[in-house]
Amino acid sequence: MMNKILPAMRIAFRALRVNKLRSALTMLGIIIGVGAVIAMVAVGSGATERIQEQIASIGSNVIIVMPGSITASGIRLGSGNAVTLTLDDAKAIANDCPSVQAVAPSSRQGAQVVFGNNNWATSIQGTTPDYLLIRDVGIQSGSAFTDQDVDSTAKVALLGQTVVNNLFNGADPVGQVIRIKQVPFTVAGTLVPKGQSPTGQDQDDIILIPISTAQKKVFGVNQARANSVGSLIVQARGPQFIQAAQDEMRAVLRQRHHLQPGQDDDFTVRDLEEVFQAQETSSRVMSILLAAIASVSLLVGGIGIMNIMLVSVTERTREIGLRQAVGAKTRDILTQFLVEAVTLSILGGIVGILLGVLASKLISLFAQWSTLVSPGAILLAFVFSALVGVFFGFYPARKAALLDPIDALRFE
Amino acid sequence: MADRLIQIHDLEKIYKLGDVTVHALRGVSLEIERGSFVAIMGPSGSGKSTFMNIIGCLDKPTSGAYMLDSVNVSTLERDELAEIRNQKIGFVFQQFNLLPRTSAVENVELPLLYSSHATAEPEKKALQALEWVGLAGREHHHPNQLSGGQQQRVAIARALINDPRIILADEPTGALDSRTSIEIMALFQKLNRASGLSIILVTHEPDIAQYSNRIIRFKDGRLVSDEAVRRPREAQEELAALPLEENEAQEALA
Numbered sequence: 132m133m134n135k136i137l138p139a140m141r142i143a144f145r146a147l148r149v150n151k152l153r154s155a156l157t158m159l160g161i162i163i164g165v166g167a168v169i170a171m172v173a174v175g176s177g178a179t180e181r182i183q184e185q186i187a188s189i190g191s192n193v194i195i196v197m198p199g200s201i202t203a204s205g206i207r208l209g210s211g212n213a214v215t216l217t218l219d220d221a222k223a224i225a226n227d228c229p230s231v232q233a234v235a236p237s238s239r240q241g242a243q244v245v246f247g248n249n250n251w252a253t254s255i256q257g258t259t260p261d262y263l264l265i266r267d268v269g270i271q272s273g274s275a276f277t278d279q280d281v282d283s284t285a286k287v288a289l290l291g292q293t294v295v296n297n298l299f300n301g302a303d304p305v306g307q308v309i310r311i312k313q314v315p316f317t318v319a320g321t322l323v324p325k326g327q328s329p330t331g332q333d334q335d336d337i338i339l340i341p342i343s344t345a346q347k348k349v350f351g352v353n354q355a356r357a358n359s360v361g362s363l364i365v366q367a368r369g370p371q372f373i374q375a376a377q378d379e380m381r382a383v384l385r386q387r388h389h390l391q392p393g394q395d396d397d398f399t400v401r402d403l404e405e406v407f408q409a410q411e412t413s414s415r416v417m418s419i420l421l422a423a424i425a426s427v428s429l430l431v432g433g434i435g436i437m438n439i440m441l442v443s444v445t446e447r448t449r450e451i452g453l454r455q456a457v458g459a460k461t462r463d464i465l466t467q468f469l470v471e472a473v474t475l476s477i478l479g480g481i482v483g484i485l486l487g488v489l490a491s492k493l494i495s496l497f498a499q500w501s502t503l504v505s506p507g508a509i510l511l512a513f514v515f516s517a518l519v520g521v522f523f524g525f526y527p528a529r530k531a532a533l534l535d536p537i538d539a540l541r542f543e
Numbered sequence: 544m545a546d547r548l549i550q551i552h553d554l555e556k557i558y559k560l561g562d563v564t565v566h567a568l569r570g571v572s573l574e575i576e577r578g579s580f581v582a583i584m585g586p587s588g589s590g591k592s593t594f595m596n597i598i599g600c601l602d603k604p605t606s607g608a609y610m611l612d613s614v615n616v617s618t619l620e621r622d623e624l625a626e627i628r629n630q631k632i633g634f635v636f637q638q639f640n641l642l643p644r645t646s647a648v649e650n651v652e653l654p655l656l657y658s659s660h661a662t663a664e665p666e667k668k669a670l671q672a673l674e675w676v677g678l679a680g681r682e683h684h685h686p687n688q689l690s691g692g693q694q695q696r697v698a699i700a701r702a703l704i705n706d707p708r709i710i711l712a713d714e715p716t717g718a719l720d721s722r723t724s725i726e727i728m729a730l731f732q733k734l735n736r737a738s739g740l741s742i743i744l745v746t747h748e749p750d751i752a753q754y755s756n757r758i759i760r761f762k763d764g765r766l767v768s769d770e771a772v773r774r775p776r777e778a779q780e781e782l783a784a785l786p787l788e789e790n791e792a793q794e795a796l797a
Contacts, residue, residue: 138656149644453640456601457701458629458657460622536601540640 135466143471146443154475157439160432161479161519162486165512167425169487172508174494175418177501182411188325188334189403190266192232192373196224196363196380199398215388215397217358218342223387224365228379230372231365235262236342238361240350244298244338246309251297254337255311257345258364265366268339273305273320280319281341284348287319291335295321314348316340373402426515432479433519440472440527451531452539465532472524473517480516484509547610548708548741549575549598554607556593556764567593568604569764575743577708580735580775582744582752585761592713594761595745599632599711600624612708629657633702637714639694641686641701647673648682651700658705672700676730692723699730709741710734716751722785728754729778754778 147154198215221236237258276287304318325334367376491502556568568590585591596602609617641650651669655662676696716724753776760768
């Protein structure tokens with residue numbers, strides 16, 4: 132078989148060289164098609180990968196409990212308006228829910244932070260050391276605060292990278308004293324950057340302090356609800372425990388909040404991963420859609436190949452007749468024209484792959500979108516372009532192979 | 544020596560062109576011995592082209608038997624006929640039918656590409672064939688760099704490459720001037736006499752037919768005459784008698 136294919140490829144290259152412009156224009160269809168598919172798939176995979184990174188940045192198996200709406204004197208207030216969760220709720224969930232691995236209470240407030248001549252407005256988050264474990268936050272330098280720090284309302288802080296950049300101009304923040312709402316805090320450490328959250332927030336623009344310190348020294352909370360927290364960040368024991376953990380927490384909280392059956396929850400439980408997985412799915416669908424649209428141009432390119440091969444067969448009718456006269460069998464002629472079509476489409480495919488990779492790099496560079504060109508996509512594009520050649524080359528090749536030698540020789 | 548290369552018995556060919564039925568051949572019987580040089584003549588529409596197509600295994604008869612080299616080829620299939628053409632028949636056409644933008648030696652090698660058994664050194668064999676037809680030194684010229692006569696020599700070399708049993712030449716001098724025609728006929732005579740190769744030549748020029756040993760005439764799908772040529776013309780002698788042309792004179796001096 133190989134000793135038939137090699138001469139056929141030589142003939143194909145010669146035939147394609149004779150009409151360089153025509154061959155190039157024919158290939159253009161495939162080039163654009165393959166290039167578009169590669170670039171679109173790269174954009175899609177890049178987006179999907181970014182969402183996956185963001186999901187990983189939330190932490191694994193994380194559930195968030197937020198204060199819910201309450202009804203006060205017949206007026207239903209929106210979610211999060213009431214301060215219904217307390218530190219004791221957190222402790223109860225940690226103790227009574229077997230599906231829960233860890234609970235970190237958290238309260239957030241914006242505040243002005245000062246170091247030396249610099250100041251910066253950022254989020255102050257009071258929490259416990261468990262938060263670092265649940266959200267998978269790493270310590271970049273220095274050390275985390277401890278449960279003792281929480282118990283003793285120590286004035287220690289962990290700074291996110293954005294805060295470090297804005298306050299310290301490159302100096303080492305660990306051990307320095309910053310002022311949060313005039314209260315001096317010692318910087319215990321800095322956090323490993325996490326980048327953007329799935330919703331586009333800068334997760335590094337933050338300062339973590341012990342929740343007790345936050346409540347008593349910084350936020351100045353309502354004395355009546357000195358124990359209240361903004362939210363509870365909960366980690367289930369594993370992906371399969373997420374649903375059970377939610378149910379257990381709901382039961383514990385309803386009981387602690389003395390809610391009657393039929394009464395609405397005064398808290399909201401949200402499985403964050405679920406939300407962002409939906410986002411990931413939609414991004415996948417989007418990239419499949421993009422690839423499908425791009426592959427339409429590949430189809431059009433294939434039709435272009437068929438068209439030009441039909442023209443070529445007609446033009447070379449006498450050549451075909453001569454080849455038949457000197458002994459070319461049906462299969463020989465079929466192979467010759469099929470190889471020619473496949474050569475066109477594969478050459479177009481290779482150029483298209485290069486173009487597609489280049490286009491994805493340019494998209495990353497200029498549009499700041501992350502793109503990901505996978506070897507799988509390249510292989511698929513290559514195989515697909517070869518198949519386009521076979522599929523659209525077959526009809527013209529068959530037409531050539533079945534020509535009557537007498538008519539072909541006489542063809543003017 | 545009744546060594547018959549071609550035996551044809553009661554050959555008929557009927558074409559249907561729409562509603563019209565054309566009797567191209569109406570019962571032709573013929574035998575051609577090995578080593579013959581036969582000219583076939585006849586006006587257009589006489590059936591000689593149809594006859595040549597069948598002899599050349601390009602077409603199949605409607606009825607009748609055709610034995611080529613002791614093989615009944617009238618019953619063979621398309622690809623089997625291609626194999627016979629490749630192995631046993633060399634074609635020479637009026638319009639040469641060389642592949643454009645392809646060197647002489649590659650044109651000559653073409654039949655080897657479709658040969659069922661591999662040839663050890665195809666290029667060497669092609670070069671030898673080109674040398675034999677007098678084109679040494681022009682092996683790598685493309686058809687558009689060769690004169691009509693030279694192109695026809697390439698075509699003859701191509702016809703010879705697979706050591707065929709028979710050469711079928713369809714008006715081989717139809718597109719050539721008279722001197723070049725004589726040169727080509729000289730080549731055919733040399734082939735016929737030196738190698739004992741059978742040649743069938745279709746021509747409508749009585750002069751050209753006189754170089755053969757036997758002339759067969761067709762009319763209205765029938766064989767109307769079949770006679771031996773008593774004293775065939777000698778192309779080589781005629782060429783020697785002709786004055787040298789300028790370029791040949793230069794070649795002779797070189």
